[in-house]
Amino acid sequence: MSRPRPAWTPPDRDGIGASRVALAPGPWATLIDFLPRRLPALDVAGWLARIARGEVLAADGRAVSPHEPCAAHRILWYWRTLDAPEPVVPFEADLLHVDEHLVVADKPHFLPMTPKGRHLHETLLTRLKRQLGIATLAPMHRLDRETAGVVVFTVRPDERDAYQRLLRERAVHKVYEAIAPWRADLALPRLHESRLEEREGDAFMQMHEVPGEPNAQTRIELIGRLPSTAMADAHGHPEGHAHYRLHPLTGRKHQLRAHLSALGMPIVGDRIYPVLQPMETTPDFTRPLQLLAREVAFDDPVTGTHRRFLSRRGLGG
Incomplete structure (x- = not known):
């Protein structure tokens, strides 16, 4: 069940939306205790x-004082910060479409969604x-940070549910492409079905x-085998690699990555499948x-x- 929409929301600051926190009952008398x-x-x-700079606000937009009483269930707004600098992602998204309802971007690899x-x-x-x-942009759907390609955002909050309902009802047609090992013994096209759990x-x-x-259901098609030298230096495989077209008929977490890995065809460059590798401070x-x-x-x-x-965009880079 979604939380009720607040009567007032602070404006973005440098593209960052405000976060809210509800004051919980507990052994704290003032805001600075909580x-x-x-x-x-x-x-x-x-x-x-942060409070002295006016970066913590009451529900009505008033800047708070640190020693105000900590009344339970009261709402505060603040803007999140990070402890360490973020690695700059040196790639830009391309705009594919902008109108009063939707914004569509062509996301590069490595850039997180939200x-x-x-x-x-x-x-x-x-x-x-x-x-x-x-300021009202919100993703209609999501891509993993590592995945590139088409992402649709809704513009108007009152239309958001209508668009997201399409996903719930499986009324959105999605097509992906991947480069992964070639398996001569695997007949394609193929509908791969399985039960996926964390x-x-x-x-x-x-x-x-x-x-x-x-x-989870994924239809897998072959676009074509790749030349034997393609990606051979960094991603050797005894039978070489191929270019695949993937149709996810369901939307489970990591579905495409998990399905190809389960078939012995982990996607090139995957740091989660088949072996979970340590998180990089700065991506390669x-x-x-x-x-x-x-x-x-x-x-x-x-x-x-x-x-x-x-x-x-293309693959192979």
């Missing part, structure tokens, strides 16, 4: 400095807000196939995941028109 315990990314001195965790300014959403000045423990980021009723921008969201198409629930957007 904030460092609830949001310990900043200590007492850090929160005092602010989360250690990513804040170097995200596609933040960059688009700065570029276009549209692993437990240290490998929780991975999805894996388990017994049970399938909840010369070794992108060879996965591209090539096409997104659907019947627009607001305008009634058929929408089809194609990526202009």
